[in-house]
Amino acid sequence: MGTRSNSRLTGIMCVLLGMSGWGHAQTYPAKPVRVVIGYPPGAGNDVIGRLVLAELSRSLGQQFVVDNRPGASGNIGAEIVARSANDGYTLLNAPGSISMTYSLFPRLPYDLLKDLQPISVMASVPFLLVSHPSLPVRSVRELIAFGKSRPGELTFGSGGTGGGPHLTAEMFAMRTGLKLLHVPYRGTAQANADVASGQISINFPPTPSVMPLVKSKRVRALAITSTQRHASLPEVPTMIEAALPGFESRNWIALLAPRGMSEEAINRLNAEINRIVQSRGMRQRFADLGAEPMHGTPGQWEKYVRDEVAKWAAVIKAAGVRLE
Numbered sequence: 001m002g003t004r005s006n007s008r009l010t011g012i013m014c015v016l017l018g019m020s021g022w023g024h025a026q027t028y029p030a031k032p033v034r035v036v037i038g039y040p041p042g043a044g045n046d047v048i049g050r051l052v053l054a055e056l057s058r059s060l061g062q063q064f065v066v067d068n069r070p071g072a073s074g075n076i077g078a079e080i081v082a083r084s085a086n087d088g089y090t091l092l093n094a095p096g097s098i099s100m101t102y103s104l105f106p107r108l109p110y111d112l113l114k115d116l117q118p119i120s121v122m123a124s125v126p127f128l129l130v131s132h133p134s135l136p137v138r139s140v141r142e143l144i145a146f147g148k149s150r151p152g153e154l155t156f157g158s159g160g161t162g163g164g165p166h167l168t169a170e171m172f173a174m175r176t177g178l179k180l181l182h183v184p185y186r187g188t189a190q191a192n193a194d195v196a197s198g199q200i201s202i203n204f205p206p207t208p209s210v211m212p213l214v215k216s217k218r219v220r221a222l223a224i225t226s227t228q229r230h231a232s233l234p235e236v237p238t239m240i241e242a243a244l245p246g247f248e249s250r251n252w253i254a255l256l257a258p259r260g261m262s263e264e265a266i267n268r269l270n271a272e273i274n275r276i277v278q279s280r281g282m283r284q285r286f287a288d289l290g291a292e293p294m295h296g297t298p299g300q301w302e303k304y305v306r307d308e309v310a311k312w313a314a315v316i317k318a319a320g321v322r323l324e
Contacts, residue, residue: 028088028265029062035255037093038077040070044206045253048123049093051285052255055276056269066093073101073162075108082110086260092116096124096252097164099308103316104162104323113309116256118301119266120273123291124252126226127168128207129239130219132198140223140242143202147178155181155200157191162323165191167312168204168225168249170319175244195219206251207233208290225249231287252294254301270298 035053037046046068053064069077074094084090102112110116129140137143147154158166161184173180183200185191188209195203196218203210203219207230213219214233223242224230239247255273257266276282277293286293296304315321 028262028268029060031089032063032065033089033091034067035064035091035093036067036069036077036081038069038071038074039095041068043070043095044125044251045093045095047289048253048286048291049255051282052122052273052276053093055282056272059272059276064091073105074098075101075105075110078112078116079108079110081256081258082115084258086258088257088261088265090258091119092256094254094256096250096254096308098254099305100162100164100167100312100316102309103313104321113306115259117259117261117266117298118305119255119257119298120270121252121254121294121296121301121304122273122277123286124226124250124294125206125208125289125291126224126230126250127165127204128210128214128224128233128236129172129202129204129222130195130210130214131202131222132195132200133217133220134198135201135220137222138220140237140239140244143222144176144178144243147176147180151179152181154178154202155183156202156204157183157185157194157200158204159188159191160184160186162316162321164249164251165204165206167315167319167321169202170321171247171249171311171315172204172239172244174315174318175247192219204249206290211290226292228292232290253291254305266298 037049039046050066057064069080078092078094078098081090081092098112131137137146156169169180188205191203192205192210192213194200196213214221221233221236223239224236225239225248227238227248229238274295278295283293
């Protein structure tokens with residue numbers, strides 16, 4: 001009887017524990033959630049994040065309150081969240097550059113892979129390879145051939161050392177064997193202006209920032225760095241189609257939590273965000289911003305972030321990129 005009673009008691013406890021986890025997922029969030037953004041209002045990940053968080057507040061019945069903590073390439077905000085309680089009430093909205101800073105800053109006060117875990121990658125913005133019309137190339141293959149015939153003559157601009165456009169160009173140089181000269185600017189707009197005026201040869205700016213120049217034919221779009229063609233530029237091939245299998249680079253926008261947050265709560269947020277970003281209204285808002293919705297499971301995003309860290313670590317090491 002004692003053994004039977006113990007077995008029955010164990011079964012009841014297991015059921016109650018299961019119900020406890022289910023109940024937590026159903027009741028989370030029970031109060032407002034603070035979402036830290038390590039960049040100022042108006043930054044790309046801030047704009048995308050606010051759109052999704054507003055819908056999340058409506059659907060879950062609690063406010064997801066944005067707390068902008070700009071500075072140190074987003075690392076101030078990331079550290080705040082990494083050191084916060086893992087109860088789900090302090091989260092991080094971060095751009096894909098967080099996977100680059102992992103290798104660019106060797107002494108960070110937090111570890112992206114150990115201290116933070118992805119809930120969802122909500123959207124992404126691809127980069128666009130553009131050239132000045134006077135450059136006698138109309139495809140990526142022609143650009144590669146031109147560059148190899150004139151080693152060291154091709155220049156590329158970026159909005160700053162270590163950013164997505166810079167490292168995307170470095171990855172392009174690695175994959176093609178081209179010798180490219182980097183010209184860093186204080187912002188993407190300046191780099192775009194100089195490729196349009198012919199001061200530099202090529203550029204890999206975020207697609208939305210250069211779209212007006214492409215439409216006005218002041219620059220020539222050679223390829224896009226996403227895996228699918230862009231709806232607004234259906235004639236522009238992906239880098240994969242154009243010449244380089246597996247070449248992908250995009251600035252993604254993710255929601256992350258301190259490591260150890262309840263799996264049930266993470267899954268609930270992930271499922272709700274997937275629903276929101278795939279809705280017709282949100283897809284249109286993203287399209288207006290030049291962004292593309294992304295969806296997947298927390299496990300898939302865990303692998304994605306680790307793969308991004310490894311990819312950019314290899315590029316940074318091979319190119320010898322250092323931040324002064």
